Amino acid sequence: MGAVWTALKYGVRFVIGLVIVSLFFLAFYRFFPVPGTTLMGWRSMQGEEVKYDWVSLDEISPHLIRAVIASEDFKFCRHLGFDLGEMKAAWEDYKNGEPLRGASTISQQTAKNAYLWPGRGPVRKVFEAAYTVPMELTYSKRRIMEIYLNVAEWGDGIFGAEAAAQERFGKSAKDLTKYEASLLATVLPNPNEWRVDPPGPYVRKRSGTVRARMNTVEAEGFDACVFKD
Numbered sequence: 001m002g003a004v005w006t007a008l009k010y011g012v013r014f015v016i017g018l019v020i021v022s023l024f025f026l027a028f029y030r031f032f033p034v035p036g037t038t039l040m041g042w043r044s045m046q047g048e049e050v051k052y053d054w055v056s057l058d059e060i061s062p063h064l065i066r067a068v069i070a071s072e073d074f075k076f077c078r079h080l081g082f083d084l085g086e087m088k089a090a091w092e093d094y095k096n097g098e099p100l101r102g103a104s105t106i107s108q109q110t111a112k113n114a115y116l117w118p119g120r121g122p123v124r125k126v127f128e129a130a131y132t133v134p135m136e137l138t139y140s141k142r143r144i145m146e147i148y149l150n151v152a153e154w155g156d157g158i159f160g161a162e163a164a165a166q167e168r169f170g171k172s173a174k175d176l177t178k179y180e181a182s183l184l185a186t187v188l189p190n191p192n193e194w195r196v197d198p199p200g201p202y203v204r205k206r207s208g209t210v211r212a213r214m215n216t217v218e219a220e221g222f223d224a225c226v227f228k229d
Contacts, residue, residue, distance in 0.1 A: 025115060026115075026131070026134055026135065026138065029114060029115075029147060030138060030139055030143065033054040033150070034054070034114050034147060034150065034151055036052065037113055037114060037151050037159070038116065038117045038118060039113065039117075039118045039153060039159075040052060040159055042117075042118055043153075043157050044157075048156070048157035049157050050157045050159065051157055051158050051159065051163040051166075051167060052159040052160055052163055053160055053162040053163050053166075054150050054160065054162075055150065055160070055161070055162045055173060055174075056146065057142060057145060057146040057149070057226075058174075059162070059172070059173060059174045060146075060149055060161045060162075060173045060174060060176075061173060061174055061175065061176040061177075061181055062223075062227070063176055063177065063178045063180075063181035063182075063214070064149065064161055064173065064176050064181040064184060064185065065145060065149070065223060065226055065227075066181070066214045066217045066218055066223050067178075067181040067182050067184065067185035067210055067211075067214055068106065068145075068148070068149065068185045068188065069106070069217050069222055069223055069226075070182075070185065070210050070211075070213035070214045070216070070217050071182075071185040071186060071188065071210045071213070072105075072106055072109070072185070072188060072189075073105045073106040073107075074213070074217070074222060075105075075222075076105065076106050076107075076141065076145075076222070076225070076226075077141060077221075077222055077223065077224055077225035077226070078222070079105060079107075080136050081105060081107040081108065081132040081133060081135070081136035082105060082107075082108070082129075082132070083105050104128075105132075106144065106145065106148050107132050107135065107136055107144055108128055108129075108132050109148060109152075110132075110135070110144050110147050110148040110151075111128050111131035111132045111135055112124070112128050113148070113151045113152060113153075114147055114151050115127075115131050116128060116131070140225075141225035141226055142225070142226050142227075145226050149161045149173075150162075152188060153191050153192075154167075154168070154184065154187065154188075154191045155187070155191035155192045155195075156192070158191075161173040161176075161184070164184055165180075165184075168180075168183075168184070168196050168197050169197075178211060178214065179207070179211070180196075181214075182207040182208075182210040182211045182214065183196040183199055183203060183207050184196060185207075185210055186199075186203050186206045186207045186210055187203060
């Protein structure tokens with residue numbers, strides 16, 4: 001019994017410590033730039049040069065904001081962190097024999113990218129949800145988008161919209177055109193395989209769809225929570 005009691009005490013202490021650390025990071029990232037992520041550290045350990053420049057959301061083109069909403073999370077402004085309809089649709093497709101596809105929202109991706117380790121699995125999904133809920137309750141949608149666009153990976157050790165714009169197009173993120181923004185949003189799901197310089201057939205075709213959806217995002221106000229927060 002002594003060994004069990006000791007293990008239980010250490011387990012409780014670990015959980016309490018984890019909660020305290022998590023709350024610290026949640027509070028810190030609400031107001032201050034994210035200094036780096038686990039994935040950045042992992043890329044650096046693999047020998048890649050990490051390029052990362054934090055900028056405010058005001059220094060990122062509205063085209064890119066609309067492009068990632070159009071491509072990654074059409075209901076970003078209308079959910080509380082989880083798109084239950086998309087999750088249900090993904091599960092139904094899986095049951096019908098299709099490959100299991102991701103149904104993560106921008107909020108979930110932000111939690112994963114900013115706070116957690118790279119990889120997949122049920123344990124990380126639990127932690128992802130555990131960060132997404134308090135983040136949605138305490139951060140503005142504008143702040144979630146700002147973190148997301150600054151820590152997202154765009155391949156070749158490039159992280160964040162500013163570094164991506166500089167490396168791929170030789171300009172600042174605030175000067176990205178609609179076309180350039182749609183290309184960057186298109187490659188986000190697989191940035192180390194899909195290219196924007198030059199884009200392959202799939203990226204060109206998909207980016208055209210993204211641009212059409214961007215028009216809907218703007219016309220229907222699906223970006224209102226970012227620009228009016």
